[in-house]
Amino acid sequence: xxxxxxxxxxxxxxxxxxxxxxxxxxxxxxxxxxxxxxxxxxxxxxxxxxxxxxxxxxxxxxxxxxxxxxxxxxxxxxxxxxxxxxxxxxxxxxxx
Numbered sequence: 001x002x003x004x005x006x007x008x009x010x011x012x013x014x015x016x017x018x019x020x021x022x023x024x025x026x027x028x029x030x031x032x033x034x035x036x037x038x039x040x041x042x043x044x045x046x047x048x049x050x051x052x053x054x055x056x057x058x059x060x061x062x063x064x065x066x067x068x069x070x071x072x073x074x075x076x077x078x079x080x081x082x083x084x085x086x087x088x089x090x091x092x093x094x095x096x
Contacts, residue, residue, distance in 0.1 A: 004044075007037045008058055008069055009076075012049065017080050024092045 002010070011034035017027045038044045043062065050057040055070045083090040 002037060002041075004038075004042045004062075005069065007034060007042060008060075009071060010034045011038055012056060012058060012071060013076055013079050015049070016076055017083065020080055021083070021092065026092075 011031065014027055014031045014034060018024065018031045021027055038047065038060075044060045046059075046061040046066075048059045050059065051073070053073070055072060056076050057068055057070045059066065059068045061067070
């Protein structure tokens with residue numbers, strides 16, 4: 001099992017891609033997989049994202065407590081930036 005920190009990072013990174021590429025089915029499937037880890041494996045609820053110029057903040061409830069973690073924007077947006085810089089490498093194929 002991934003650590004909670006890893007699962008949050010992976011989910012947030014692909015969630016940002018999904019938000020920018022709503023027709024990217026592979027990204028949507030990956031985001032759903034990581035969401036499942038957060039909910040089913042780590043038992044998180046009420047997950048919310050907040051952002052500013054420097055950081056992403058993820059707020060969530062875990063074991064009856066409200067918690068928050070943060071990640072630098074440059075770290076979270078790295079995959080989206082790679083896709084934007086090299087779109088030919090990340091072609092969106094239609095579902096069959």
